[in-house]
Amino acid sequence: MNEHDSESIAGLLEYMNYVYSEDPKDADVVVMNTCSIRENADKRFFGVLGQFKKKKRENREFIICVCGCMPQQTHIVEKIKKQFSWVDIIFGTQNIGQFPELLERRLKTGKKQYDIIANNPDLEESKIKPKRLYKHKAFVNIVFGCNNFCTYCVVPYTRGREKSRELEKIISEIKYLAKDGVKEVMLLGQNVDSYKDIKENDFADLLQAVNDVKGIERIRFMTSHPKDISDKMIDCFASCHKLCKSIHLPIQSGSDTILKRMNRHYDSSKYLKIIEKLRKTAPDIAISTDIIVGFPGETEDDFQKTLDIVEKVRYDSAFTFIYSPRKGTPAAKFTDRISEDVIRERFNRLIESVNRISLEKNQKYLGKEYDIIVEGLSKNDESRYAGRTDDFKLVNFTSDKSLNEIKGETVKVLITDCKTFSLEGKAV
Ligand code: 5AD
Ligand code: SF4
Numbered sequence: 551m552n553e554h555d556s557e558s559i560a561g562l563l564e565y566m567n568y569v570y571s572e573d574p575k576d577a578d579v580v581v582m583n584t585c586s587i588r589e590n591a592d593k594r595f596f597g598v599l600g601q602f603k604k605k606k607r608e609n610r611e612f613i614i615c616v617c618g619c620m621p622q623q624t625h626i627v628e629k630i631k632k633q634f635s636w637v638d639i640i641f642g643t644q645n646i647g648q649f650p651e652l653l654e655r656r657l658k659t660g661k662k663q664y665d666i667i668a669n670n671p672d673l674e675e676s677k678i679k680p681k682r683l684y685k686h687k688a689f690v691n692i693v694f695g696c697n698n699f700c701t702y703c704v705v706p707y708t709r710g711r712e713k714s715r716e717l718e719k720i721i722s723e724i725k726y727l728a729k730d731g732v733k734e735v736m737l738l739g740q741n742v743d744s745y746k747d748i749k750e751n752d753f754a755d756l757l758q759a760v761n762d763v764k765g766i767e768r769i770r771f772m773t774s775h776p777k778d779i780s781d782k783m784i785d786c787f788a789s790c791h792k793l794c795k796s797i798h799l800p801i802q803s804g805s806d807t808i809l810k811r812m813n814r815h816y817d818s819s820k821y822l823k824i825i826e827k828l829r830k831t832a833p834d835i836a837i838s839t840d841i842i843v844g845f846p847g848e849t850e851d852d853f854q855k856t857l858d859i860v861e862k863v864r865y866d867s868a869f870t871f872i873y874s875p876r877k878g879t880p881a882a883k884f885t886d887r888i889s890e891d892v893i894r895e896r897f898n899r900l901i902e903s904v905n906r907i908s909l910e911k912n913q914k915y916l917g918k919e920y921d922i923i924v925e926g927l928s929k930n931d932e933s934r935y936a937g938r939t940d941d942f943k944l945v946n947f948t949s950d951k952s953l954n955e956i957k958g959e960t961v962k963v964l965i966t967d968c969k970t971f972s973l974e975g976k977a978v
Pocket of ligand 2: 697700703705775
């Protein structure tokens with residue numbers, strides 16, 4: 551979602567005739583779009599912000615803007631005011647559209663422009679198109695904000711109350727994108743399963759409607775919540791042929807006691823039933839998850855339950871996080887914190903399981919051919935290309951064609967090797 555916000559901000563700047571600069575050192579304006587989900591994101595932000603002080607001293611006309619989740623928290627804005635007073639513009643997650651106005655006002659008056667809205671009831675539909683990261687794929691917001699208040703999570707405080715966009719508006723955006731060469735859409739929401747628009751359309755209705763848009767070949771979404779995912783939505787994996795056979799379904803913990811303390815509103819048996827239904831509907835579906843280690847009060851027995859569920863579900867991949875207390879969230883006040891040594895040791899055990907299973911699961915792709923939509927050059931080896939399968943596996947492959955010929959195109963690739971986080975192959 552932050553990446554998509556960055557695309558929108560880049561679109562606004564382009565509209566104002568700014569051009570993109572590869573290196574912040576050459577830029578006249580820098581926009582730092584921030585994340586606040588864990589403490590290391592905060593630390594990185596302040597580290598990078600500090601580095602701009604010198605440039606500001608050398609050039610008073612250099613403009614520094616901060617936006618995203620961090621300035622949605624009062625204590626962060628206070629810290630910026632006190633320790634990073636050279637920041638020119640601050641805006642939040644819910645008034646991105648105001649950025650051009652703030653920038654113009656800063657340029658005209660020379661005065662700082664700090665404007666953050668806590669809970670914007672009328673998030674406007676911007677007429678300015680985002681500057682997309684990829685030509686062939688696009689992010690599309692479907693639900694803003696979150697009402698779930700998982701006790702560890704800062705998002706409901708930084709992105710405000712949940713609000714679904716109208717189905718018609720989403721579909722008209724996707725039709726425009728399809729005409730503009732987009733083949734793949736990623737529908738975005740903190741909890742896509744609670745999508746409900748003013749006409750009572752739910753997430754499954756929306757998927758059916760996106761499935762009918764001409765030119766779109768692949769539909770993905772992010773993120774599902776086990777408490778809200780419906781049978782009607784799961785059936786879409788059978789009835790919507792463009793819906794990619796993959797799902798990201800965060801479990802967070804395998805222990806029912808911890809899930810309760812996290813305010814997740816499901817238990818491990820409900821979660822496993824969902825996995826069973828998903829696999830019955832789409833037998834080869836790739837399943838990924840998020841897991842937090844070291845939530846306050848987590849015992850060895852609780853952690854063992856997380857390992858058990860990892861072994862039962864056999865995830866294609868899992869994002870594993872060390873619990874990070876976030877100011878203002880209920881869990882930050884829990885006193886039964888787990889020691890760093892214990893967390894580290896559990897975290898290593900979890901990664902060992904998750905990675906072993908990922909590698910085992912990747913074996914099934916060996917020797918088979920898959921349709922890959924090409925995204926660009928491979929990150930670690932520029933003599934190869936990278937793309938994704940329908941079920942979101944990253945494939946690095948060789949081809950005789952040039953990047954221009956195949957970028958954004960669908961290519962058949964034979965898988966010749968597999969690693970923990972990717973597959974390798976050659977175009978056929
Ligand atoms: N500490 C650790 N991980 C967190 N996440 C969210 N908040 C925290 C936190 N305070 C993780 C959850 C979520 C993912 C996006 O980030 O697993 O699903
Ligand atoms: Fe955070 Fe929970 Fe909302 Fe996800 S569902 S954004 S974890 S509060």
